[in-house]
Amino acid sequence: MAEILKINDISVSYGSIRALSNVSMSVDEGAVVSLIGANGAGKSTLLKAIVGLEPLKNGSISFDGEVIAQTKHHGSLSTDLIARRGIALVPEGRHVFADMTVEENLDMGAFMVRDQELINKRKEEMYEFFPILGARKKQKTRSLSGGEQQMMAIARALMSSPRLLLLDEPGLGLAPLVVQDIFNKIRIINQENKVTVFLVEQNARLALRSSSYGYVLENGKIVLEDKGEALLMNERVQKAYLGA
Amino acid sequence: MLNFFQLILIYAGIYAVMAIGQNCITGYTGMLSLCHAGFFCIGSYATAIICKTFGLSFWISLPVAAIAAGLVGLLIGIPTLRLKGDYLCIATLGLGEIIRNIATNINPVGYNSIPRATLFGYQFASRNKLAFIILIWAFVLVFYILFQQLAHSRLGRAMIAVREDEVAAQSNGINVTKYKISSFVLGAAVGGIAGCLQTAYTLTVQPGSYTFMVSVMVLCTVVLGGMGNAKAVILGAFIIQFISYLPQLTGLTNVIPAQAKQLIYGLLLVVMMLCRPQGILGRDKYRYGDPRTRMEKFRDFFARPKKKAKGGEV
Numbered sequence: 221m222a223e224i225l226k227i228n229d230i231s232v233s234y235g236s237i238r239a240l241s242n243v244s245m246s247v248d249e250g251a252v253v254s255l256i257g258a259n260g261a262g263k264s265t266l267l268k269a270i271v272g273l274e275p276l277k278n279g280s281i282s283f284d285g286e287v288i289a290q291t292k293h294h295g296s297l298s299t300d301l302i303a304r305r306g307i308a309l310v311p312e313g314r315h316v317f318a319d320m321t322v323e324e325n326l327d328m329g330a331f332m333v334r335d336q337e338l339i340n341k342r343k344e345e346m347y348e349f350f351p352i353l354g355a356r357k358k359q360k361t362r363s364l365s366g367g368e369q370q371m372m373a374i375a376r377a378l379m380s381s382p383r384l385l386l387l388d389e390p391g392l393g394l395a396p397l398v399v400q401d402i403f404n405k406i407r408i409i410n411q412e413n414k415v416t417v418f419l420v421e422q423n424a425r426l427a428l429r430s431s432s433y434g435y436v437l438e439n440g441k442i443v444l445e446d447k448g449e450a451l452l453m454n455e456r457v458q459k460a461y462l463g464a
Numbered sequence: 465m466l467n468f469f470q471l472i473l474i475y476a477g478i479y480a481v482m483a484i485g486q487n488c489i490t491g492y493t494g495m496l497s498l499c500h501a502g503f504f505c506i507g508s509y510a511t512a513i514i515c516k517t518f519g520l521s522f523w524i525s526l527p528v529a530a531i532a533a534g535l536v537g538l539l540i541g542i543p544t545l546r547l548k549g550d551y552l553c554i555a556t557l558g559l560g561e562i563i564r565n566i567a568t569n570i571n572p573v574g575y576n577s578i579p580r581a582t583l584f585g586y587q588f589a590s591r592n593k594l595a596f597i598i599l600i601w602a603f604v605l606v607f608y609i610l611f612q613q614l615a616h617s618r619l620g621r622a623m624i625a626v627r628e629d630e631v632a633a634q635s636n637g638i639n640v641t642k643y644k645i646s647s648f649v650l651g652a653a654v655g656g657i658a659g660c661l662q663t664a665y666t667l668t669v670q671p672g673s674y675t676f677m678v679s680v681m682v683l684c685t686v687v688l689g690g691m692g693n694a695k696a697v698i699l700g701a702f703i704i705q706f707i708s709y710l711p712q713l714t715g716l717t718n719v720i721p722a723q724a725k726q727l728i729y730g731l732l733l734v735v736m737m738l739c740r741p742q743g744i745l746g747r748d749k750y751r752y753g754d755p756r757t758r759m760e761k762f763r764d765f766f767a768r769p770k771k772k773a774k775g776g777e778v
Contacts, residue, residue, distance in 0.1 A: 271635060303637035315632040317625065328625050331618075332637040380637060 224249040224384055224416050225270070225307075230279030230289075232262075232269050239265040240440045242279070247384070247433075252410050252417045254427040254448070256461060257437035263420040264312050266437070267388050270418075271309045272299040283307060283384070304332055308382035312389050314373040318362040322353050322372055325361055329379030339379070346375040350405070367398035371405070378409065385409065387419040391426065399423065403430050424461035428452045436461075468713055470593035472705050477600035478662050480701035483685040484607045484694055485654030490683065491692035492620060493647040494627030495545065496553040499560035501678035503533040503652040505567055505671070507659025512575040512669040522581035526660050533656025534649045536563070541648040545641065560679050567671040574670035581664040588664060596665050603661060604698065607654060611694050614650075623647050624692070677726070681708075684729050688736060690743025699744060707732070 225247040232240040239262045247253045257263050268274040270281055272289055280290035283305055289296040297305070317325050326346060330339045347354030350371045356364060361372060370390055377385060390406065391399035407430055410417050421427035428434050434451045436444040444456065451457050482500055489497045507529035514525040544555040581588045581599075588595050614620045622643045625633040630640050663669055681704060689700025706713075707728050711720040736743070 273631070273634070298639065298641075299634035300637050300639040303635055309635040311631050311635060315629050315635075317628040317632060319628060328621065328632075329636055331622065331625070376636070 222249045223247065224284055225418065226282045227266075227270070228280050228282070230269060230281060231277040232265050232274050233277050238440055239274075240269065243437075243440070243442055244279075245435050245442060245445070247416060247418050249383075249416055250410075250414060251433060252406070252419070252431045253433045253435070254431040255418070255420045255435045255437055256422070256424040256427055256451075256457075257420075258422070258460075261437045262440040263437055264388055265440075267309060267312075267386050267418075267420055270302075270386060271307060272296055272302050303380070306380075306383035307386060308377035308380055308384070309386045310370075310373045310377045310388060310390065312392065314369050316361045316364075316369050316373055316376075319360060321358050321360055322364070323357040325372055325376050326353075326379050329376030332380050342379055342381070346378065349408075350375055367394050367402065370394065370398075370402055374402070374405065374409075378413070378415070381413075382415060384416045384418065387417065387421075389421055390419060391421060391423045399426065403427075406430065424457065425452070428457075467593070468709060470597060472702075472709050473597045474593060474600055474665060475708075476701045476705040477597065477604050478658050478665070479682065479685055479705060480604045480698045481600075481607055481661060482655050482658040482682050483689070483697040483701050484604075484611055485651040485658065486682045486686050487651075487692065487694060487697045488611060488614075488623075488647055488654065489651035490686055491690075491697070492615060492623040492627060493644055495644060495648065496549060497556040497648070497651070498553055498676070498679045498683060499540075499556040499563070500651075500655045500682040501674045501676065502560035502563035503537065503655030504659040504662070504678060505563050505674035506533045506536055507656030508663045508669045508674070509567055509575075509659075510656065511660045511663040512578050515581075515663075516575050516578045519579070522579075522660075522664055523583075526657060529656040529660040530653040531656075533659070534653035537649045537652025538645065541645045541652075545644045545648060557676065557679070560674075560676060564671055564674050567674065572671065574668060574672075576668050578663060578667045578669070580667065590665060590667060600661055600665075603657065607657075608694050608698065615692070615694070619643070619646065627692075681729065684733060686743075687733065688743060690745040693743065693745055696743055696745035703744075704729070 223246045227243060227245045229242050229244050230240060231238065231242055243266065255263055255266065265274055269276060269289065276289055276291050276296070278291055280287050282288060288302050288305065317328060320328070323343065326343050327339065330342065333339050347357065352368055353372055353375055356368065361369060364372065374390070387406070390402050394402070403426055406417055406419070409415050419427060428448045428451050431448040434446065434448050435442050436451070436457060444451065444454065446454065482504060485503070486497070486500050489495050510529040510532045511522065511525040514520050514528055515522055540559050544552060547555055586595070588599060622633070622638045625636065625638050626640050626643050634640055685700040685704045686697050688703060689698070690696030708725045711717045711722065711724065
């Protein structure tokens with residue numbers, strides 16, 4: 221399978237603090253790849269770097285064979301242009317447009333789509349896929365529960381029919397059953413809509429179970445990488461993240 | 465008395481135009497800017513210079529004023545719009561003062577006896593207030609319609625997304641910088657046109673009339689009416705002008721000092737923030753992707769009761 225996302229030896233710093241050092245990884249097209257790690261390991265920073273929200277100290281990131289982010293002198297694409305290439309980020313904490321209704325949020329997600337009929341068609345698809353959103357489409361997003369908001373954030377990201385979906389802690393602060401539901405949806409999105417998924421998660425067990433490949437990030441460095449199931453069996457991962 | 469009401473109508477119109485510009489910047493895109501007096505000043509001076517120094521028509525000065533104010537907005541917007549919230553507010557506050565100081569230094573006494581505006585041979589004289597009311601409110605109507613269209617267009621949608629959440633806007637493919645600057649430039653240009661109208665009415669321009677208080681007043685107008693709602697902003701302009709002429713209206717100019725209105729504005733803002741932070745009319749309903757055609761919208765606009773019944777079902 222072809223690599224859709226290639227991260228080549230990148231480092232990111234916040235002032236004098238290094239958040240990521242020499243991270244290299246790749247995501248194959250059509251795969252579900254997860255990145256696990258503790259708080260402060262640099263997981264969200266990595267996602268922000270991919271969409272151009274954090275400048276790189278060194279290294280480069282390419283999407284579909286073309287460089288989208290590199291060091292300052294070489295010039296990187298801005299976040300909106302990266303989004304136009306087909307990378308959709310569901311940011312940590314969801315970042316929904318809280319004062320807008322569900323439907324308006326989905327409209328915003330389809331900002332890059334100019335065809336109103338196509339937008340309407342996709343909205344219908346989303347309401348079918350997430351029935352709870354269909355029931356609440358005229359409701360302000362603020363009034364939705366956390367799980368519903370997360371589903372809406374995913375639906376909004378899918379409105380632009382991205383090739384690569386980046387999810388930043390989709391299970392953050394949600395009830396276990398809801399998290400399970402969201403991961404099931406993610407699996408369906410990957411298998412039926414052929415969207416490549418790269419997700420960052422603290423819930424290592426669930427993330428690795430639904431992934432074909434996984435990376436472990438510790439203190440800004442990739443310390444382990446393997447197939448999802450193999451990582452689940454890995455002694456180090458079991459000790460540190462699975463509480464075994 | 466009638467004279468007074470006419471005066472209030474004229475100034476409410478001028479401030480409504482300015483507030484529509486400010487609303488574009490603060491209401492739609494959510495940038496707290498405090499330099500509308502500066503754009504107002506540029507518009508006024510552009511008109512004064514074109515009509516008096518070059519002896520050209522008022523109608524030529526209109527686009528020039530808009531372009532001049534818009535250009536300054538663009539030049540200032542590029543470096544300052546990276547700032548957020550309070551920082552942007554302070555930077556724009558400084559800009560407003562810089563513009564006023566430049567104006568003072570170029571010509572400390574300003575311009576007097578500027579030629580009157582004419583339309584099809586009719587001269588707009590300051591004593592004929594009715595003609596001015598029609599002229600100025602025609603502008604208010606035009607800008608109201610334009611900005612109402614804008615709010616529900618793709619551009620307006622992008623601005624609102626930027627206001628609501630910049631990260632989310634960016635990850636949905638919206639170029640935040642581009643839309644912030646366009647909104648700032650548009651707002652500035654409209655502020656310039658308001659300056660143009662003011663000059664046509666007063667026929668004098670003095671640097672002293674473009675103080676920081678004017679910017680505060682315009683911001684008050686927007687906050688009072690309702691941010692992001694063009695209709696509300698016009699209502700706000702009425703209320704603010706009414707308050708500012710209250711001492712003269714009640715004939716108590718001897719009792720109530722002119723500074724009292726600043727006190728009233730302040731009080732009004734505090735009360736508004738406590739009781740109704742969204743403004744008197746609140747935010748306009750967001751209607752992008754409305755399935756109704758233009759003709760249906762037009763019909764619904766006039767068929768008020770029918771529209772309400774429809775809303776009830778949903």
